[in-house]
Amino acid sequence: AQSVTQLDSQVPVFEEAPVELRCNYSSSVSVYLFWYVQYPNQGLQLLLKYLSGSTLVESINGFEAEFNKSQTSFHLRKPSVHISDTAEYFCASTDTGRRALTFGSGTRLQVQP
């Protein structure tokens, strides 16, 4: 069975500071990995995904994540955050056998001025 662990429930950070949101997955088979973002009172939006190939994946708004198979991690990073990045971030995985997504418990990123 798959599981996804997000180690931090809340991450407060000042504007323009770097941030890392941690995610570890557990699976006995190959996985696809995702980060989703949820802004207040909205549904989830896909931020970035790792399916295969390059282990470093980037989003259009400056976030990046690196797939590390040996450490079973898929941490999300941004070198300089903005107030508008305040949201809840969910890491998710699915195995390549086309099963449903398993989500982590979420990390609330709070960007302060």
Added chain:
Amino acid sequence: KAGVTQTPRYLIKTRGQQVTLSCSPISGHRSVSWYQQTPGQGLQFLFEYFSETQRNKGNFPGRFSGRQFSNSRSEMNVSTLELGDSALYLCASSPRVGTGELFFGEGSRLTVL
């Protein structure tokens, strides 16, 4: 292109009643998934439909059911409501089954009194 539309957005029911939630996927998307989101349990997978057939099912009791119509629209039903069913119910669509690349609606917030 219109996004995923969920109705109703908010509803209040009492214990023992039943509820039906509706989801219209993005045009051309044939896969529809449902998730329950609560503060305590996070995001939990309910079921996934593709071409009117249930392809994946989560660990929820039989009170939770769903269906998909020939136009890919989906409904989920919860019978004999319990207080613990209070949650945000999220629908997501995708062009294919089990890819993890989901497009979410804004959700239906159910309160059970």
